[in-house]
Amino acid sequence: MRSDSALFGLDNLPYGVFSPSATPGERRLGVRLGDAVLDAGAAARAFGSPHHALLSAPTLDPLLAAGRAVWSAVRAELREWLSAPAHRETVAPLLRPLSAVRLHLPFTVADYVDFYASEHHAGNVGRIFRPGGPPLTPNWKHLPIGYHGRAGTVRVSGSPVIRPLGQRRPAEGSARPGFGPSERLDIEAEVGFVVGTPSTPGRPVPLTALRDHVFGVCLVNDWSARDIQAWEYVPLGPFLGKSFATSVSAWITPLDALDAAWTAPPERDVEPLPYLDDAGQPPGGLDLRLTVAINGETVAEPPFASMYWTAAQQLAHLTVNGAHLRTGDLFASGTVSGPTAGERGSLLELTWNGERPLELADGPRAFLADGDEVTITAWAPGPDGERIGLGEVSGTVRPAP
Template sequence: MSSDPVLFGIDNLPYGVFSPRDEPAARRIGVRLGDRVLDAGAAARALGSAHVALWTAPSLDPLLAAGRQVWAAVRAEARSWLGDASHREAVAPLLRPLDEVSLHLPFTVADYVDFYSSEHHAQNVGEIFRPGGDALTPNWKHMPIGYHGRAGSVRVSGEPVVRPLGQRRPADGAATPGFGPSVRLDIEAEVGFVVGTPSTPGRPVPPAALREHVFGVCLLNDWSARDIQAWEYVPLGPFLGKSFATSISAWITPLDALDAAWTAPPARDVPPLPYLDDTAGGPGGLDLRLTVLLNGEPVSHPPFATMYWTPAQQLAHLTVNGAHLRTGDLFASGTVSGPEEGERGSLLELTWNGERPLRLADGERAFLADGDRVTLTAWAPGPDGGRVGLGEVSGTVESAPEAAEGA
């Protein structure tokens, strides 16, 4: 876990939920500063916060629902507690080393939507599976394509990922599909956006309203069983190849901490429909620099600034049909991939569907082996030339459960 004080300094202050190791049931909201976590509820009581009920909740749910004005006030309080010398004596005893606490899923996930918004990723996947044909489908540059995932399978960083069982394409000459553990287990390096303020059913949310509804961001790994996915996805799309596990960071970086990271998205050669016009709210892209590590070895550096569809456009599209936002909704960017080989956010692309295995210190990998640990980290430009870190997300692959053939 990165404890770089530059990445997790006073200009960042992400939120999470922790419990002391000796009190696992005592969940508390924490604010991260470097390699320490502030017991925010205890600080709120000690310093007479007007928001003590929010700070002392066992999850971020009430804070998410409180709205943008309260988010700003609460963040100002945290910055004062941790940055003002007059509070040092009261706050110092309430800071705990990160390695002495357990971290938990910080909010209740209401709905989970995953997009497919990197043109480079979509181009690579199209070339892999449709060689000689059109890499991008006809709808790709007209809307952010996505699928509705399984909220109950979202888990916090550090929890293991059990290799899923499922059906695979029939072997050559076979009449029935194969069944067993996935042999093409993959990752997808993504960024997640956490919704706070809900919206009205039947009322689309325009791109300019992103900051009224989105509380913060986190790193996200959408684990993918490519062999299960390939057999099931026609005609309805991702299902069991995706729904077994999605990992997110234990730390939610408030959107206000990323003010210096907004940037213009790539030029678009197809004008979007009016409801997807995100130019009114200023630059809609985010300059986030991701790193993918496999067993501690960096294998890729995906750049989020290259994403074709922005978070504001994703939000507008997922509500344009009248579907409303709920507190705790999570929507993910889709795999982040750049134009270079070392910027691809999945093993599917990095190994070109297994044809070009990665050469690592502990051997070659086409897809994930049992025992492999995948970690995503990231940082963004901060104020005055500094950097803001996103909490890492890690997961270790465990072997599939024993099951009867075809069960």
């Protein structure tokens, strides 16, 4: 796992779940500091924290459900334990090398929704598949388009990705669809938002309530089988071309660590409906800088600040029909792409649907080959010029069964 200790200092402190090497079946809540992991439950007991039960759980779920006031209080405790010289002797034995632990999916994914919030990505897709027509569909600037994904196939970074089987468009001259391993396996570099506090059924969540419900963020790779997707897409949208695997980072960065990263979203040339209108609100965009690498070779650097629809707008739209949030809900931004060729967050765009393969050190790529490892990393501006790192998300493609 790639490591940069400077990105994971006291202003970050992301949460994860780990197993000690000596007891691989035991799961503990951990907090990352540099290249070490603090056993949060053991620290809470050592310092007599009123939150020791939450921090001693084998998953983030209880802490997520505890709400914003508790999130802030726990974060303040962690910063005190890890920074005060008087606590060093107590804390030192509770820190484990990152290389000596196994990381797990840090929370139970309740529901998974994936959006389509980048105008640059949506525009590129339109130009590829609807040449000569408008790049965006008529509804695109009126609502954050999304689909409901499969929570059960969300997996932690480092898990292998098995090339999916499925139907493809019939070959020319044939009425029968093809079937077999996907030949156009793709990536989607995204940012995910993890819900902590649930909402009331039937009551939409307003734009102003994002931080009351969302605990933190993580990186996401929404793997996509483009050939399967193209055949099944009409009329109901993504299904088997998306549901086989979604990878998330092992570390959840709390929103409180990103205070210096909020930024204004791009100017909008279509006025949104009132429930999506964020004019006059604090900036709702996030300045996150992503890097996508295949087999260690950087292929793109997508800027999250260019996303047209913000997380608050996505959350408002997700709940406007009365659907309620549950602890552990995950909603992802959709592919992050910027205005230039080197800022595109999918191979569909980077290779223009395979017409312009990437020239990598180990050979050209139109889409992913078996054995390819994809790694997405990111950082955000922090206080006093520092950088806040997001935990990487990686996965290696394995052959179809």
